[in-house]
Amino acid sequence: MKNSGTKNVRKETGGLLDTLIRIPEITIVLFIVIVSVFIGIQSESFFTTDNFVNISKQIAVNGILSIGMMLVIIAKGVDLSIGSVLALLCAVTGTLVEQNAPIWVAFPAILALGAFFGLLNGILVVKLKVAPIIVTLGTMNIYRGIAQVYSGGKWTSNLPDTYIMWGQGLMPICLLIIVAILFAVIMKYTSFGRHVYAIGSNEESARLAGIRVDRTKKIIFTCSGLLIGFATMVFIGRTGVIQPSAGTGYEMDAIGAAVLGGVSFAGGKGTVLGTVLGAVLMGLIMNGMTLLKISANYQGMITGLIIVLALLLDTFRNVYQGRRARA
Amino acid sequence: MTKPRQFWKGTFAKYNYQFVLLLFLAVWFVVMGIVNHSFLSMNNIATVVTRLSEIAIIAMGMTIVVIAGGFDLSVGTIMAMVPCIVGLAYGQGVPFAVCLAFGFLAAMAVGLLNGVLIAKAGFQPIIGTLATMTALRSLIYVITKGKPISSFPENYMQLAHGKLLGIPIPILLMLAFAVFFSWIMSHTKFGRFVYATGGNIKAADIAGIHTAGLTIKVYVLSAILSALAGILYSSRLISASPDAGANTSFDCVTAVLLGGTSIAGGKGNIQGTVLGIIILNFIINGFNLIGINAYWQMIFKGCVLLAAIGYDSRRKPGFKMVKQKTA
Secondary structure, eight states: OGGGHHHHHHHTSOOHHHHHHHOHHHHHHHHHHHHHHHHHHHOTTTTSHHHHHHHHHHHHHHHHHHHHHHHHHHTTOOOTTHHHHHHHHHHHHHHHHHTTOOHHHHHHHHHHHHHHHHHHHHHHHHHHTSOHHHHHHHHHHHHHHHHHHHHTTOOBOOOOHHHHGGGSTTHHHHHHHHHHHHHHHHHHHSHHHHHHHHHHHOHHHHHHTTOOHHHHHHHHHHHHHHHHHHHHHHHHHHHSSBOTTTTTTHHHHHHHHHHHTTOOTTSSOOOHHHHHHHHHHHHHHHHHHHHTTOOGGGHHHHHHHHHHHHHHHHHHHHHHHHHHHHO | OOHHHHHHHHHHHHHHHHHHHHHHHHHHHHHHHHHOTTTTSHHHHHHHHHHHHHHHHHHHHHHHHHHTTOOOTTHHHHHHHHHHHHHHHHHTTOOHHHHHHHHHHHHHHHHHHHHHHHHTSOOOHHHHHHHHHHHHHHHHHHHHTTOOBOOOOGGGGHHHHOEETTEEHHHHHHHHHHHHHHHHHHHSHHHHHHHHHHHOHHHHHHTTOOHHHHHHHHHHHHHHHHHHHHHHHHHHHTSBOTTTTTTHHHHHHHHHHHTTOOTTSSOOOHHHHHHHHHHHHHHHHHHHHHTOOHHHHHHHHHHHHHHHHHHHHHHTTHHHHHHHHHO
16 A cells, blocks of 8 residues: 555656656647647637637537546447437437426436436446447447437427527536536545546456446446436537437547547546547537538548547557556 | 267357257248248349348458457448449549559558558557548548449449349359358468467467468458448449448448357357348348338347347357367
8 A cells, every 4th residue: 555655756757758648638738729729820710709609519518428438438448329329318308398398307317318328238238248349339229220210210499498508608518517527526536436447457356356347337337328418418408409310420529539538448547637628629620620611521530530649649658658667 | 089979069069059040040031921922032032132242241351350359340431432432533534444453452551551550559449440430431421522423334233233144243252252261261371360369369479370460461351352342332233322331330240240250259150140141131121021110120230239249248158168178
C-alpha cells in the first residue's frame, strides 16, 4: 500500500513529450485550440454566441453517449448498440407523446428503459462469455430492427414544449456537465469506479481480488444504457422530431470521442474529462466542416480518419510508456 | 489401437453440428414447401442460390479472417466500392481490363491498410475495420456524388447472368472457390498457419510463423474476395450503387458463426460457412415469400448471431476432450 509513493517520484522525470504522453488531456486541449483558431480564421461566424450554443447542443448528445462508451471501453469492451438503443428509445418516446404522457412520467420512463436495454446487453455479455463487441454487434441489429418494427417507421413531430426544452438553449450543455461531474466522481471516489478500472487492467486479477466482475459488467452496461436515455431526451429536444432511423453511426462518434480523450482499448485507462474534451474536439471539427461548407459526404471519412489517428496515438503512447517502464 | 473408433468419434464431433444444420435446412425446405408452393420451384431455388453465391464468396474470406483470430467489417463497403471505381473509370473511357485492375488494386490497398493497422499498429480488428468501413463509405459517396453508376460494357451482365453447362456462372464460381479454399485451409502450409495464428498467436509466433505478415495476407485476401463479389453483384444489376452492401458484413459474420467457426479464432471451416450462408438465405427467402418485413429479418439475424456465439461459448469445454486424447 505504501507503494503509491512511486507515482509521485515518476512525475518529476521527463520533458515535454513525456508530459504530453502521460496526460492525454493536454494534447486534446492543444488540438481544440488549434482547430478553433483555424476554423475561426476561415469563417467569421465561428466565434459567435449562436454558433457556440449550436455546437454545445451537438456536443451534448455525443458527450453523454461517449461517457457511457468510456465506461465500457475502460472495462475492455465496446458497445456498438448505442445508436440503435437511441433509435428504439426515440420510437418509444413517440408513443409516450401520442399518449400525452407528461414529461415527469416520460423522462424517468425513458431512462429506465434505456437502463433496461443496457442491462440486457450486460446480461448477454456475461452469460455468453463473448467479447462485448460481438454481442453488441448482434443487439445493434436487434434493437434497430425492433425500433423500426415498433414504430412502423413513422415520424412524430409537434412535440410538446416540455419535451423540446431538454434540447434547447443551454440545457443540453448543463445536462452534459452534470452527467460528466457525476461520473467523474463515481469513477474516482466509489468502489464501483475502481472496479471498472481493475477489470479493464486485468480481469482475472480483479476476479481473484474478490471483485464481482460479472455484476460490475452488468452495472457498466446499465449505466451506458441510462446515459443513452439522457442523450435521447436531449436529441429529441434538439431535433424537435422523433425519427426511428435516428442514431446511425453514433457509436463511431462516441468511440471517436472516447479514444481521442485518451481512453485506451487496452483497457483500464481513461478519464471522464478526457472523454468530454474528445467530444468537444469532434463537435468542433464537425461544426467547422459545416461552416467551411464541406459536403456531408466527407463526414464519415473525417470520423474514420480521426479514429485511426487517435488509435495510432494510443498505440504510440503504450509503446512509449512500455519503453520508459523498461528503461 | 482404438484408432478407427477415435476417428469416427472425431469425425462425428467435427461434423455433428453441421449435420444438425443440414437437418434443419431439410426441415425448413419441407415446411416452407408446404406453406408456400413457389418456394420449392426450380426458378426460386436457382435465383436464391445465384444471389447467395456473391455473399458466400465474401463469407469465405471472412471465415479465413475469423479463423486467423480477426474480424473484417469492411467487406460490404469494399464490395460497394469496387464496382463504383470500375464503372467510373470505364465511363471515362479507360479500357475495361485496366478498370478491373484499378478496382482490385483499390480493394487490395484497403485490405493492406486493414491488415497493417491490425497486425502492426495493434488495433482491435473490429474497431480498425469499423474505422476503414466508415471512411470508405464516405469516400464512395464523394467519388460517386451519391448516384448509382451504370456505365459498364455491353456484355458485362454475361458474368452474372450467363450459364456454363446450364449452371449460372456465379454458382460455379462459388463452388470452385469453396473447393479451392477448403483445400487451402486443410492441405497447405498457409491454411495450417492460419489455424495456428488464430488458435494462439503467441505460440504461433514462437513457432516461427510470421504472424503479422500472415494477418495482413488474410485481410488482403478477404478484400480481394469482396471485390470479386462486388463485380458479380454489379454485373447482376448492371449498376453499382453507393449504398450497396450495408448489411453484408453483418450477414457474413452471422453465416460464418452459424457455420461453426469460432469467434475466438483457430476453429472452423469453409464448408460450414457455405452451409451457414445457404441456410440463412433460404430462411430469408422463405420470410420474403410469407411477407415478413425486412426489419423482422434484421431482428431474426441478430438473434441467430447471438445464438451462434452462445453455442460457441458453450462448446469450449470440448477442448478437454482433445487434451484427454493426447494424455
